[in-house]
Amino acid sequence: MLLKIQLDGPGSWSTDSVVIFTVDGELTEVAINYGTVTSFTTLGGNRGVEITLHNQELLITRFTTAKEVWVTLPDANSGGRRSIKLSEPQLQIFRELVERYKSL
Numbered sequence: 001m002l003l004k005i006q007l008d009g010p011g012s013w014s015t016d017s018v019v020i021f022t023v024d025g026e027l028t029e030v031a032i033n034y035g036t037v038t039s040f041t042t043l044g045g046n047r048g049v050e051i052t053l054h055n056q057e058l059l060i061t062r063f064t065t066a067k068e069v070w071v072t073l074p075d076a077n078s079g080g081r082r083s084i085k086l087s088e089p090q091l092q093i094f095r096e097l098v099e100r101y102k103s104l
Contacts, residue, residue, distance in 0.1 A: 001101065003056045007073060007082060008048035019051060020072040020081075023062045030059070063094040 005019065018029045036052040051073075063069055069091060072083040 001055075001057045001060050003053045003060060005051045005053070005071065005073070006048060007051075008042040008044075008046050017076075018074065019053065020070075020074070021059060022068075022070040022072070023059075023066045024068055028059060030056070060094060061098055063091060064098045066091065 017032055019032060021028045021030065030053050032051055032053075036054070038050045038052075040048045040050060042048050063086070069086040070083055071086065072081050074081045
Protein backbone atom coordinates (compact mmCIF):
# COMPACT_ATOMS: atom_id res chain seq x y z
CA MET A 1 0.00 0.00 0.00
CA LEU A 2 1.12 3.52 -0.63
CA LEU A 3 0.23 6.73 1.11
CA LYS A 4 -0.08 10.07 -0.71
CA ILE A 5 0.16 13.39 1.09
CA GLN A 6 -0.77 16.68 -0.56
CA LEU A 7 0.10 20.01 1.00
CA ASP A 8 -0.39 23.48 -0.38
CA GLY A 9 1.14 26.61 1.00
CA PRO A 10 3.48 29.50 0.38
CA GLY A 11 5.97 29.19 -2.44
CA SER A 12 8.87 29.37 0.01
CA TRP A 13 7.86 26.14 1.75
CA SER A 14 10.19 23.18 1.20
CA THR A 15 9.98 19.57 2.35
CA ASP A 16 12.57 18.11 4.70
CA SER A 17 13.81 14.53 4.40
CA VAL A 18 11.09 12.93 6.54
CA VAL A 19 7.37 12.86 7.23
CA ILE A 20 6.51 12.47 10.90
CA PHE A 21 3.40 10.53 11.92
CA THR A 22 2.15 10.56 15.50
CA VAL A 23 -0.33 7.73 16.05
CA ASP A 24 -1.91 7.83 19.51
CA GLY A 25 1.21 9.57 20.84
CA GLU A 26 3.71 7.19 19.21
CA LEU A 27 6.08 8.93 16.79
CA THR A 28 7.11 7.35 13.46
CA GLU A 29 9.43 9.04 10.96
CA VAL A 30 9.22 7.93 7.34
CA ALA A 31 12.05 8.93 5.00
CA ILE A 32 11.09 10.77 1.83
CA ASN A 33 12.49 9.42 -1.42
CA TYR A 34 12.85 12.56 -3.52
CA GLY A 35 11.85 10.64 -6.64
CA THR A 36 8.36 10.50 -5.13
CA VAL A 37 7.92 14.26 -4.52
CA THR A 38 5.94 16.20 -7.12
CA SER A 39 5.35 19.97 -7.11
CA PHE A 40 2.15 21.55 -8.37
CA THR A 41 0.41 24.92 -8.43
CA THR A 42 -2.90 25.22 -6.60
CA LEU A 43 -5.97 26.96 -7.94
CA GLY A 44 -5.06 30.04 -5.87
CA GLY A 45 -1.58 30.12 -7.41
CA ASN A 46 0.28 28.76 -4.38
CA ARG A 47 2.93 26.10 -4.69
CA GLY A 48 1.95 22.66 -3.46
CA VAL A 49 3.74 19.39 -2.98
CA GLU A 50 2.58 15.78 -3.26
CA ILE A 51 4.62 13.09 -1.53
CA THR A 52 4.08 9.39 -2.24
CA LEU A 53 5.26 6.97 0.45
CA HIS A 54 5.52 3.36 -0.72
CA ASN A 55 5.22 0.16 1.35
CA GLN A 56 3.30 1.72 4.24
CA GLU A 57 0.95 -1.18 5.06
CA LEU A 58 1.93 -1.33 8.74
CA LEU A 59 1.57 2.42 9.27
CA ILE A 60 -1.76 2.59 7.44
CA THR A 61 -3.02 -0.39 9.43
CA ARG A 62 -2.12 1.46 12.65
CA PHE A 63 -4.36 4.32 11.49
CA THR A 64 -7.36 1.96 11.50
CA THR A 65 -7.30 1.46 15.29
CA ALA A 66 -6.02 4.92 16.22
CA LYS A 67 -7.96 7.52 18.13
CA GLU A 68 -5.61 10.34 17.05
CA VAL A 69 -3.25 10.67 14.08
CA TRP A 70 -1.09 13.70 13.33
CA VAL A 71 0.94 14.17 10.12
CA THR A 72 3.87 16.61 10.33
CA LEU A 73 6.04 17.87 7.48
CA PRO A 74 9.14 19.77 8.61
CA ASP A 75 9.91 22.94 6.61
CA ALA A 76 13.54 22.81 5.49
CA ASN A 77 13.62 26.56 4.74
CA SER A 78 12.34 28.01 7.99
CA GLY A 79 12.98 25.21 10.47
CA GLY A 80 9.23 25.24 11.21
CA ARG A 81 6.71 22.55 10.44
CA ARG A 82 3.22 21.96 9.09
CA SER A 83 1.01 19.59 11.06
CA ILE A 84 -2.49 18.33 10.53
CA LYS A 85 -4.66 16.11 12.68
CA LEU A 86 -6.65 13.56 10.70
CA SER A 87 -10.39 13.85 11.29
CA GLU A 88 -12.62 10.93 12.25
CA PRO A 89 -14.07 10.81 8.68
CA GLN A 90 -10.51 10.64 7.30
CA LEU A 91 -9.61 7.82 9.69
CA GLN A 92 -12.80 6.00 8.67
CA ILE A 93 -11.64 6.09 5.05
CA PHE A 94 -8.44 4.29 6.10
CA ARG A 95 -10.50 1.70 8.01
CA GLU A 96 -12.67 0.99 4.98
CA LEU A 97 -9.71 0.81 2.60
CA VAL A 98 -7.77 -1.59 4.82
CA GLU A 99 -10.87 -3.76 5.32
CA ARG A 100 -11.32 -3.97 1.56
CA TYR A 101 -7.59 -4.59 0.99
CA LYS A 102 -7.62 -7.51 3.47
CA SER A 103 -10.65 -9.03 1.77
CA LEU A 104 -8.86 -9.35 -1.61
